[in-house]
Amino acid sequence: MAARLKHNIEEDYLTCSICFNIFTDPRQLSCGHSYCIQCLVEYLKSTTSSKSCPTCRQAMNCPKSTEIQTWIQTLPQDLLLIGIINAVKKHDPDQDHDYDETINGGKTLQEKTVCDKHIKCFEYFCSDHQDILCSECVAELHKKCVSSPISELQLKALSELNEIHSNVVRNLKDMSEIEQKGILNLVSYQNKKEEKLFILSSLRKQFEKFSSLILTDIKAKETSLNWPEVNMKSVLKAIRIHRSHLEQFRDDIVTTTREINIAKKQKDVLEIHKAADTLLNKAEINYSCFRDYKISFESNDLLISSISKVKEVANIEISSDVDIDYHADETLSVIEPETDFMMYRKREFSVNQETHLYRSLSGICLLDNSLIIIDQYNNNAMKMTLDGECVGNCSLTEPYQVCKSGNTGIAITCWDKNVIFILDTEPILSIKKVVKTNKHYLGISGAGKDRYLVTSPDSSIDVISTSGEILFSIDSRKQSNIFSSLFRKSASVPVKAMLKDETVIMCDSIKKTLVCMDFVGRIFWQRKIPGISNFTCGPEEIYCTLSCSNRVLRLTFDGNIADNTFLNIRHPWAIDTQGQTIVITEDSPSEKYHIIKLE
Template sequence: MAARLKRSIEEDYLTCSICFNIFTDPRQLSCGHSYCIQCLVEYFKSTTASQACPTCRQKMNCPKSTQIQTWIQTLPQDLLLIGIINAVKKNDPDQDNDEAFNGGNTLQEKTVCVKHIKCFEYFCTDHQDIICSECVTELHEKCVYSPISELQLKALSELNKIDSHIVRNLKYMSEIEQKGILNLVSYQKKKDETLVILSSLRKQFETFSSLILTDIKTKETNLNWPEVNMKSALKAIGIHRSHLEQFRSDVVAITQEINVAKKQKAVLEIQKIAVSLLNNAGINYSCFRDYKISFESNDMLISSISKVKEAANIEISSDVDNIDYHADETLSVIEPETAFMMYRKREFSVNIEKHIYRSLSGICLLYSSLIIIDQYNNFAMKMTLDGECVEKCSLKEPYQVCSSGNTGIAITCWDKNMICILDTEPILSIKQVVKTEKHYLGISDAGRDRFLVTSPDSSIDVISTSGEILFSINSRKQSNIFSSLFRKSASVPVKAVLKDETVIMCDSIQKTLVCMDFAGRILWQRKIPGISNFACGAEEIYCTLSCSNRVLRLTFDGNITDNTFLNMRHPWAIDTQGQTIVITEDSPSAKYHIIKLE
């Protein structure tokens, strides 16, 4: 236990982040971080940029007339680290010849002042040396010094804190280990049951295949039809024979994969492929109806397929290139903890003139106001954060809105190849009407007078304020060897947002949130049934689910942190800025909500 504690302390707290070794003469920068003196010299000599801390990147004030090595030697030593390292080495019986950081001798080796024949009682910070009471009076009266006992108490206090932290971590790791053992036992049991079922089905498949092939060969020898019917029947028999032989070879391949699969994901993937092959094995033999050929084994095969679905609890995704694998929740190793967030919600209603039916299709949060799009009544409205309508501007079927510059906004039109750019200050007015090459619906600000727009033809483009297409992003999904077994669905990006060096897109048909780079390579994707819209905050993504009346939160890695962040009636359009979130309700509601995070 003592050896493990020592090793943990050295690795986590007494290791230089440049050379990854125990500190040697640690020097402290102005930002508070410490490094070996030789590591600092080599680091600042090798870098071509201005001198900055390797950890927090804070700039250091090195005089231009002073050399780097001379300036580093003037930096103060980290006495606390020196004391902790010496205390650790003092209690280590395996180390007898350790060197310290001042002249090759450890602090504890010096016990008596040679000049005054007195025990050392103080440590001089200015001269970096231990001194006795007489030395204080004679040579160090104006220096900054501290009692050695006080420094030892500080070092022991830090070691106690480190020890308690390590004990808590060991306890937490023990709990995780117990959960992992329980999940492993459950997984092994489920795996054994599934292997038994698939082994039994494999034997049935081989029997069914041999019966069908034997039946086909028998019918081929007994065919005595006219020449035209003979050619048609032989052609159909050849096609079905190739299908069955391919099916049989696929079953053999799956059996081989089952024998070597040892991980949960591999087993689930094989189960997925097996069900796909079984679904496609229901071959239609209607072409033989006039010739009175019976295939009773086909009904037995379909019955076995339904048993496989029930036993393995398998669910098939309709996405061709990115197959999601689902099974019982007992197979998961550790359930993620839900991160709760405090917030205050206010509800407002847009009531202007006598309009009853409304369709609040877009919303944009500015610094002190917000813009709401009423698609049904052809309005763009400027509202205060207290729910008051300040101004409105008439447009032809406006749809989505985003910010443009400091005080401007950009709005797409539902049925026209056109984008309207408006000024919000001092009044809400049309500044420019941009004709575009395509019909765009989704829009977001891409910076530097550019917009990221989505089109119903599944394209995502970066356009200028003049409507010129500057760059197009085409999704490059990974291929799958079993893609021919599924029917590919269309993909329509309802909205795309630029985040750092990636593009996050909401697919309204596949009900999927996708993150890709500018080359179109998918980094991650998350299936979210019922997703309507989304917005990117500073640290998280917020998605509205109109069908299930809730808003959920995700990280920028695609992991769901809160499945029911907000509960409200049919949330639709959403935008966020800082700690404020605004959400509209789906038509025909005229309500919108302002949420303040705390």
């Protein structure tokens, strides 16, 4: 053990950082670092740049008129290092015989207490040479050294050790109290959690039992509605079979009537009499199954009313004195509609908030397994997974709105230039080409293969190719009644338009109106929606975001509002949908977006 301690001391404290050997005549620089005198000479000779300490790079105050070797000789010796080196050499465990080993109860080392030279007890400690001395040694050899009585040093060391021990004991006590409190808090939380889980489990079982009874009742009523239909179809089938037999029998009678052979005719007549009795008896039909059925149905209004008012099964809140930041929040809720009943899961995410403090998420596009978010303020397009992870980004100039382009591509409009960016999303998000257009377009959506439906601040709506060529434009004369005030005073506000079957649905952001028209500008319907920010078309309905009132509306394709309390989201802005998934960004300066899964 002593040998290992000696080795550690030599390696950590007594080794020159230039030659990596035990110091030889160590000299101390003004910065406090020490090196072998010869190592300093060789180091300074090899250094052509400014003279600085090899460890901390502090400049050495070496006079230009003085030779290096002469100047190094004037540096002070590091007496502390020299004393430690001498003490280590003097007490080398391989040569030291001043230690006794006792085997009773283990091994102990007893340090010498008497000076071999003067035969006196050690009473002093030399700080310069780090050695214990007797009074004669101090008077003869260590007059200029700093020496202190061993008794005083022991008292001082004991006092310091006691203070450290008290601090350690106090910290251990505090840690034990904190640990105990943590255990109690954990047990308390687990007990509360078990109580709430028991309640939720009970609710789930009640709901399953209740829903099972409801479904059984509905199935029984569906079966009872089916039996008259099945009975009538069965009778009709029997009638068709008997009718075909009677028609065949009728043909046989006609043939017998025309028979010339009297004997054969009499024989056939007897057989016809016999067959007629059988067929006519079987052809007797009970027509009571074809009576005029009346179906009366009265729904359970109390049950339907209760279901329509259910927003969530329960509210759960986990609070603490310490603020906790959740990056994603998933809730299972029930939409409270006017016409139907629907479950949905909503997850809230934030884009990378460490890069920028301000965001303007102006566009969003839902792909098969990911989504694209446009950050107009920071000139960036980001590819995100459906779990909120950013897997790619691309820097663009003032990007604004985005839509799908082909199988794996996207198209992005520019806020201040007549260009459209075409990007690939697989395997990484990258610019494929930049298309220059004749007009300045802001709104963009897909219009079939290799075509886009784009809107311009001059109130025009065009269908363009992927090369920017205008394929078709809505007649401005026909649409004057729609866009008479559009962008009259605010040419920077965009219009978004989307194709649905053979119509164009357009958002007038000045009049706050949703308009449906054909390709010559004739209006089919228009709906005033105060505060509308954006919209998108799903497979069966239209979704509109209302940033000012924190709502998302559902509209039918004939312009009627299906549900004005569909979703509640803080300042919803850009929106897109695909299948049963809806994605929505929040209005700037928010960095949040939402993924809603309808169930």
